[in-house]
Amino acid sequence: MTIQILPPQLANQIAAGEVVERPASVIKELVENSLDAGATRVDIEIEKGGSKLIKIHDNGSGISKEDLGLALSRHATSKLSSLDDLDAILSFGFRGEALASISSVSRLTLTSRTVDQVEAWQAYAEGSDMAVKVIPAAHPVGSTVEVVDLFFNTPARRRFLKSDKTEFTHIDEWLKRIALVSNDIHFTLKHNGKVVRNYRATNTQDQYLQRLAQISGKKFAEQAIEVNCRHDDLKLTGYIQSPFFESPASDTQYFYVNGRLVRDRLVNHAVRQAFAEHVSGEQASYVLMLELDPHQVDVNVHPAKHEVRFHQSRYIHDYIFQALQSALHQVSRLAIDSTNKRDADSRSQIRETGNNAYGVAESDHLAHDYSHQAPPRTEAKHQSFSSSISAMPSHASNAQSRGGVAPSYRPQAELPSAEVIASYGELLKTPNVDYGNKGNKDIQSNVAMPPILAGEYWVLAQEEQLLLLPIKIITTWLLQHEISNKLDSGLVSQPLLMPVSIAMDEIWSDTLAERELLLRKIGIEVTIRLGQLIIKKVPPYLRQSQLVTVVPDLLQWLRFEEPSNEALASWLAKHDDTKFQSAPDIWSAFSQLDDNDREELIQKAKVLPWQSWLEEHPSD
Numbered sequence: 001m002t003i004q005i006l007p008p009q010l011a012n013q014i015a016a017g018e019v020v021e022r023p024a025s026v027i028k029e030l031v032e033n034s035l036d037a038g039a040t041r042v043d044i045e046i047e048k049g050g051s052k053l054i055k056i057h058d059n060g061s062g063i064s065k066e067d068l069g070l071a072l073s074r075h076a077t078s079k080l081s082s083l084d085d086l087d088a089i090l091s092f093g094f095r096g097e098a099l100a101s102i103s104s105v106s107r108l109t110l111t112s113r114t115v116d117q118v119e120a121w122q123a124y125a126e127g128s129d130m131a132v133k134v135i136p137a138a139h140p141v142g143s144t145v146e147v148v149d150l151f152f153n154t155p156a157r158r159r160f161l162k163s164d165k166t167e168f169t170h171i172d173e174w175l176k177r178i179a180l181v182s183n184d185i186h187f188t189l190k191h192n193g194k195v196v197r198n199y200r201a202t203n204t205q206d207q208y209l210q211r212l213a214q215i216s217g218k219k220f221a222e223q224a225i226e227v228n229c230r231h232d233d234l235k236l237t238g239y240i241q242s243p244f245f246e247s248p249a250s251d252t253q254y255f256y257v258n259g260r261l262v263r264d265r266l267v268n269h270a271v272r273q274a275f276a277e278h279v280s281g282e283q284a285s286y287v288l289m290l291e292l293d294p295h296q297v298d299v300n301v302h303p304a305k306h307e308v309r310f311h312q313s314r315y316i317h318d319y320i321f322q323a324l325q326s327a328l329h330q331v332s333r334l335a336i337d338s339t340n341k342r343d344a345d346s347r348s349q350i351r352e353t354g355n356n357a358y359g360v361a362e363s364d365h366l367a368h369d370y371s372h373q374a375p376p377r378t379e380a381k382h383q384s385f386s387s388s389i390s391a392m393p394s395h396a397s398n399a400q401s402r403g404g405v406a407p408s409y410r411p412q413a414e415l416p417s418a419e420v421i422a423s424y425g426e427l428l429k430t431p432n433v434d435y436g437n438k439g440n441k442d443i444q445s446n447v448a449m450p451p452i453l454a455g456e457y458w459v460l461a462q463e464e465q466l467l468l469l470p471i472k473i474i475t476t477w478l479l480q481h482e483i484s485n486k487l488d489s490g491l492v493s494q495p496l497l498m499p500v501s502i503a504m505d506e507i508w509s510d511t512l513a514e515r516e517l518l519l520r521k522i523g524i525e526v527t528i529r530l531g532q533l534i535i536k537k538v539p540p541y542l543r544q545s546q547l548v549t550v551v552p553d554l555l556q557w558l559r560f561e562e563p564s565n566e567a568l569a570s571w572l573a574k575h576d577d578t579k580f581q582s583a584p585d586i587w588s589a590f591s592q593l594d595d596n597d598r599e600e601l602i603q604k605a606k607v608l609p610w611q612s613w614l615e616e617h618p619s620d
Contacts, residue, residue: 020101020102020105020150022050022161022162022167022170023046023049023050023051023054023150023161023167023170023171024050024167024170024171024173024174026050026054026102026106026147026150027044027046027050027054027056027171027174027175028174028178029098029099029102030054030056030098030102030145030147031044031056031178032178033098033099033143033145034056034058034060034143035060035178035182035185036060037058037060037061037062037142037143038060038061039058039059039060039142039185040059040184040185040186040201041058041059041185041186041187041201042056042057042058042185042186042187042188043056043057043058043187043188043190044056044171044175044187044188044189044190045057045189045190046168046171046189046190046191046192047191047192047193048164048192049161049162049163049164049165049166049167049168049171049191050150050167050168050171051149051150051151051158051161051164051167052148052149053146053147053148054145054146054147054150055144055145055146055147056143056144056145057142057143057144058142058143058144059140059141059142060142060143061114061115061141061142062112062113062114062115062117062120062141062142062143063110063112063114063143064114064116064117065117065121065134068110068112068121068123068132068134069123069132069134071099071110071123072099072100072103072108072110072123072125072132099145102147103125105150105151105152105153105154105157106147106148106149106150106151106152107124107147107148107149107152108124108125108145108146108147108148109122109123109124109145109146109148110122110123110124110143110144110145111123111137111139111143111144111145111146112139112142112143112144113139113140113141113142113143114141115141119136119137119138120136120137120138120139120140121134121135121136121137122134122135122136122137122139168191171189172189172196172197175187175189175197175199176215176216177254177261178261179199179211179215180211180212180215180216180254180287181254181256181259181261181289182259183201183202183208183211184201184202184203185201186199186200186201187199199211199214199215209221212224212239212287215252216252216285216287217252220239220241220252220285221239223241223242223244224239224240224241224242224285224287225239225240225241225242225327225328225331226238226239227239227240227288227323227324227327229323229326229327231319233292233293233296234290234291234292234316234319235290235291235292236288236289236290236291236319236320236323236324237288237289237291238286238287238288238289239286239287239288240275240284240285240286240287240288240324240327240328241275241284241285241286242331243275243278243328243331243332251285252285252286252287253283253285253286254286254287254288255267255268255271255286255288255289255290256288256289256290257290257292257297257299257308258290258291258292258294258297259289260299260308262307262308263307264307264308265517266310266313266316266317266517267290267316267317267320269317269490269517269520269521270316270317270318270320270321270324271283271284271286271288271320271321271324272488272489272490273321273489273490273492273520273521274320274321274322274324274325274328275324275328275489276486276489276490276491276492277325277328277492278328278332283489288320290316290320292316295311296310296311296312297309297310297311298310298311313516314516317520449583449584449587450587452471452583453468456470456471456472457469457470457471457606458471458587460602460605462602464611465607465608466607466608466610467602467605467606467607467608468605468606468608469601469602469604469605470604470605470606471583471586473601473604474586474590474601475586476573476574477601478586478589478590479541479573479576480569480570480572480573481569483541483568483569483572483573484565484566484569487521487522487565487568487569488565490520490521490522490523491521491522491523491539491541492523492539492540493520493523493524493525493537493538493539494523494537494538494539494540494543495536495537496535496536496537496538496543499534499535499536500534500535500547500548500551501532501533501534501535502532502533502535502548502551502552503531503532503533504528504531504532504533505533505552505555507559508533508555509528510559511555511558511559512526512528512555514558515558515562518558518562519558522539522568522572523537523538523539524537524538524539524542524551524554525537525538526551533551535547535551539572541572541573541575541576542572542575542576544576545575545576550575554571557571
């Protein structure tokens with residue numbers, strides 16, 4: 001077969017396979033074009049989940065008649081003019097493929113007018129060679145793009161579309177993401193003739209928090225902590241979940257780089273690691289926006305433009321991690337100080353008011369709603385970046401923006417019932433605590449710890465069997481299970497009192513570069529200086545180990561494979577050299593395991609042949 005140039009229609013349909021995945025991706029490309037054109041309002045109208053009709057209208061700068069013919073051509077764009085421009089992209093679009101790709105798999109009409117034109121012009125493509133016709137039209141300043149019958153000429157692609165409801169859900173989710181970062185744009189979404197979303201432009205923080213509540217839920221907007229951190233050319237802003245709430249207030253987890261929503265493993269790891277000390281289990285919620293010099297990030301990585309590559313990835317990782325960690329620590333410290341003060345005030349007020357219902361009601365709010373207290377805004381020097389970090393609950397920002405200190409927050413509520421007052425009075429009593437029993441009292445009372453033999457085995461009687469269960473095996477299993485649960489969000493690093501230096505082996509350089517994220521995941525931080533590998537931080541499980549031999553062994557292992565979480569947890573548990581383990585505490589933890597886990601561990605016990613022993617040594 002001879003080599004030949006692909007026809008324009010075929011080339012555009014091949015490109016469409018990368019750019020046009022479903023109706024939501026069409027809307028993404030078209031709305032981003034509107035934003036690049038300076039629009040302040042974008043109206044989206046769809047029918048049948050976008051498969052029948054997608055119509056985008058904006059009030060942007062529009063496209064002149066002379067350029068309208070080129071707009072539907074492949075590799076035609078107004079956002080790049082030279083190779084140097086590709087190194088510093090701030091616009092959403094830059095490839096010049098979207099309109100051509102979309103028009104190749106649909107019936108597309110583009111109508112536009114600039115402020116300098118008296119009349120508008122309309123362009124549409126038809127025929128196998130994608131010939132573009134331009135005719136006069138009536139239209140205000142701005143542009144309207146109509147995409148009808150998506151994938152009408154590619155039946156195989158059309159069959160992959162899901163139900164109208166599913167496709168609408170993808171469109172709705174994308175609109176939420178762009179609305180959070182483009183807060184000065186008014187967005188509307190109409191589906192089958194009905195307006196289903198109306199996100200008005202926000203000019204104040206109050207208005208933005210209302211949009212945040214619309215998109216991410218009222219609970220997240222009320223509890224979220226504002227983050228504002230700047231260092232040199234880096235700026236991190238947004239909102240993160242409060243550490244006082246164990247489960248995420250929503251499933252909002254959005255990260256933007258220079259206004260572009262991205263999915264990046266390095267960023268996700270930095271965020272998870274920052275929250276590791278405060279939120280366990282599910283990942284915390286956040287809306288974060290990173291601004292940096294466009295020369296320091298490459299957005300030309302993926303056709304859908306949802307991936308980026310940082311030129312200084314480790315620096316960016318540390319910046320995000322330390323900025324969020326400092327913000328969370330500040331808020332935690334402020335909340336503790338504020339709570340202690342309110343507790344003292346509450347006790348004083350209760351003593352003064354006695355059993356007066358009003359006094360108890362005020363104390364009740366102070367004791368239970370401290371998370372809504374607006375602490376004064378604080379400034380702190382960032383530990384490594386010497387940057388100014390501010391963090392405060394989002395509802396406290398209004399007073400701050402007016403230049404004052406956030407006032408004491410007292411929610412307006414009805415007085416509590418007598419039952420609530422009585423319950424609160426019980427809370428004020430000092431409970432009876434047995435400080436000699438550190439284990440779980442209920443479990444220990446029901447499942448008493450069996451006797452210990454030679455300091456190494458528990459002696460168990462199970463039906464007609466006499467078992468010796470090794471305490472060390474149970475300890476290792478529990479530790480491995482604990483580590484495994486923490487690995488998804490990353491282990492917390494602990495700085496060494498004195499960094500450990502090891503003579504650098506040349507083969508380690510590539511391993512350190514390739515496994516950088518994995519090392520951070522397990523809490524190991526190292527640097528290279530003057531031919532030495534400097535170990536600065538390790539997870540708590542390795543603090544007592546011989547790091548001079550342990551770390552080189554780890555690097556040798558990582559050189560040939562990327563181990564699973566289970567393998568990493570087993571390795572860390574093996575090298576945990578804690579000197580003292582409390583047998584009652586271990587038994588308490590063992591007793592709380594589910595039946596299947598306990599049964600699996602009991603299978604590791606040694607069975608004593610007591611029956612044959614009795615036969616050989618009959619009693620007189």
